Amino acid sequence: MKIIILGCGRVGATLAMMMDRAGHTVTVIDYSNDAFQRLDASFGGQTVMGDGIDEEVLQRAGIEQADVFVAVTNGDNRNIMASQIARTVFTVPVVVCRIYDPIRTEVYQKLGLEVICPTLVGAELFRKSIEKNLAKATPDTAPKIR
C-alpha cells in the first residue's frame, strides 16, 4: 500500500513509522524540515517538504498513486482542505482526516469525510477510565457516570 501522511508531528511521525514497519510504502509531508527529526533513523519511507494544500507538493509526494491519504497537521482547516483535495481532485481511495473541533467533525462527516476527532475520542477515554476506577475504589457505592 502507498500511504501519504500530511503532518510530521507526534501522531504523524508515529503513524509513519508504524506503517513503514508494517511493510507499506510511506511518504510524509511537512512544511518544516525539522519535523522529520521525529522519525527514527530506521524509517525507510520518503519525506517531502512543502505545503500540503498545494497540489504540486501533493503530486511530488506521489498522490496520484496513493492508496491512502492521512491529514494530521495541527490545523483543522488545513487537514480539511488537504483531505478534500485528496478525495475530490486526486480520488485517493482512502482518506482519513484529523479534526480537533467536534462541531467541524460533525459537519465534515456529514459531507462524507472519514474523520477522527481526538477531542471526542480523548474525552470518552477519560470518562471510561474515571468510571472504571471509581467502580474499583468503592465497588458497592460507585456512582454511575452517564
Add this chain to the structure above:
Amino acid sequence: MYIIIGGGGQIGYYVTKGLLAQGHEVLLLDKDPRRVQTLTDELGSAVLRGDACEARTMDEVGCSRADIVIAVTGDDEDNLVICQMAKERFHVRTTIARVNNPKNEHIFAKLGIDITVSPTKTILHLIETEIPHHTVIPLMTLRRAGLGLVEVSVPPQSPALGKKLAALKLPGECNVVLIVRGQEDIVPSGESIIQAEDQVFALVKGPGEAALREAILGSASS
C-alpha cells in the same frame, strides 16, 4: 441584506466600509484582538472579535439569517472552511471566498463555493495584459456561471468611435451594462454612442470577451 465577513485585513476592511455605506447590515469578524481594536475605532459596532470558522461564534452572530458570507482571510484553508461551514451548518445561500493561491480556484468551485475572487490571478492577468495601454481588464469572475465582469477604456483610435452600441453587433455573450463618461454614469441602450475615453463595463461569457476587445480596441489589439 445581512452580510458576515471573515477576516479583517485590508480587503475585509474596505469591503465592510463599502457595504455599510450602501446601507447593509454588516458584521466583520477577526481573530486578532489588536486588529479588532483598530477596526472598531474605524467601523464601530460592525466589528467583532471572533473566529468565523467556529460554529459557536457564527451561531452567536446569527449566521443562519445571513444572506451572504464572505471569507477574505489570507489563508485559503480558512476561507474554504468558513464558506463550507456557513453553507452546511447555517444554510447560507451565497458564499464568496478570496482565493490566495490561484491554483485553488478550481478546487473551491468543485467544493461548492459560489463565487471565488482571486486577487493574485487578477494582478497576474493585469501584468499579462496591461502592456498595451488600452485593454480589457477583468474585474470579477463568477465561476459558477462562467461569467466575468470586464472593463475596457475606449482608445482615441477605437473603431467603435462615434458608433451606436447596437451597430457594434456584439454577440449575446457580451452585455454592456454601464458606460462611465467623465463624472457621468450611463446605463446604455442600443442607441448609446461610444466616445473616446469612455469606460465600458460589460458582462461577458466565453467568446464575448474577445468580441468586445475586437469591437472596442480593434483586431490589432489581441
